[in-house]
Amino acid sequence: MTSNDAGLSVPDWPTSFGSWYKIPKLVGGVKFEHTHRMIAQGAGLLTIVLAVWTWRVEKRRWLRILSLAALGTVIAQGILGGLTVWFYLPPKVSSAHAALAQTFFCITVAMAMFTGKRWVEEQPRVEFDQRRPTLFTTLTLLSIFVLYVQLILGAMFRHHGLSWYPHVVHAVVVSFVLAWTAVRALSVYSQIEAVRRPAILMLSLVIAQLCLGFTAFLTRVAWGRDAVQPELPMVISTVAHVAVGALLLATTVILAIQVWRHVPVAFEERLPQAHQDPTAA
Template identity: 25%
Template sequence: MLFVNKLLKLFGIITSLGMLLVLLMGAVVTKTGSGDGCGNSWPLCYGKVLPEAPEIETIIEVSHRIVSAALGLLVIILAIWAWRKIGHIRETKFLAIASVFLIVFQGLLGAAAVVWGQSDIILASHFGFSLASFASVVLLTILVFEASGDKRTPHVPKRIRFHLYAITIYSYIVVYTGALVRHTGASMACDKVPFCSDGQLLAFSGPQGIQMLHRTAAVLIFVWLLYILIIGLREFKNKGTMRTGIILAFVFICLQALSGILVVVSNLNLFLALFHGLFISGLFTVLLYLVMLSLRSGRQ
């Protein structure tokens, strides 16, 4: 039994890392313009597993499809395995169902983008569901680790629970504004920070409006998390999990903001853009974990 539990933990870690890889590979597909690497052919690429003498865009797109399909299988195995082994933990069944649904649905959205055209809304939704899928797998893995130790159920005051619920929802909205920036080609619509362009602080229409909408939304989430950090440090002096989680969330938003600035300054450096996606993935996952702890507290 102990060996099986260790194996499940290892499998959860591998699957979580794999989901992060899928998320980053999706960002590479977008940043390199490889979404049309297989034309409108799906699941095959121009009717083949891999066309002869493929272009780099085709290789990137096919690689993303293969890794996504493999991770889909791993997520299904993890969900079933966790359901059977730790189904007694309250959140397990919900996260197992959510992880399978989200990985399947994001695959269908990706297929729809290929077959029926890559509209901005579909592409933005695809990233949003990919992020939620990654977070659900990570949380399910955390439950696997909790099953072999003490279940964390800290007391979270109602005021802080409200802020955590609200900012998690809001952060997901901010993710969509960022996805729209990428998929509408507005990433460099404003080439100055904090100004949109020389002498222009704000913009309200077109690509510049989309860019400034995302920046304004990002500033708000930074200020909001700073406020949560201040009240959280005062409230959770002796509660390590909540305290650490809130600090980690603020660190992620700082790194997210810094990477976003550097992406503009570097004129869309691919490496920095991937880190930008990595940090928002970490932030959203940490916030969801804090929400899970808060829900437990609310049921006490």
């Protein structure tokens, strides 16, 4: 919708042209805006079903709480979407709307993994890191953090609240941190499939995202700066860049969860200093 400059094509919320149920004539930007709202409503209904079902059948209390987090996130997302209409696309609200959408996506991806057969039935292989026990965990969490900052910078740029420069410069930081994380995973923990697979995917997505980012920059900033309306190459490159960014963030979250499960810190690191040496006074 944003890539097509279709925001405010439907000027009211929560109704569409004053109606709760009538489908407006889907022409111009209205077809993008109204379709966006219909998909959002479908996602909200599915999340309600997910939360109710989880509380009825799931015994893991933390997973039931996570389902409520998903529900709360999608409700907040809907409210932010309405505020963007009421206040005529303010950059801060629109950027928060974009960032929260990917937070919701990561929660649902994590829930899909937690409820999968492999997670429930598989006996996890544990590999203690005796050399630098906290480095890998720190790297995975840092990867999520720098990616989320990049997401916010990109959203601010897309919604005209910031120039392109911070997003492009921070991409260098993101690439370095994620490459470091993936290389360490593949060089030290390649024998653990649950760690190796998301690490390979993350590294592949980083490369793809850099290529898509360069393409989006060319079509949007370099060549399309004076375009009267978004052209097809501009829309495709931008949408692909955003989509791969969401997949990259979700993959990094999955990697961090798998590291927490399969690569705990060394036993000596978890013991108080006084208990590490039985002969200590």
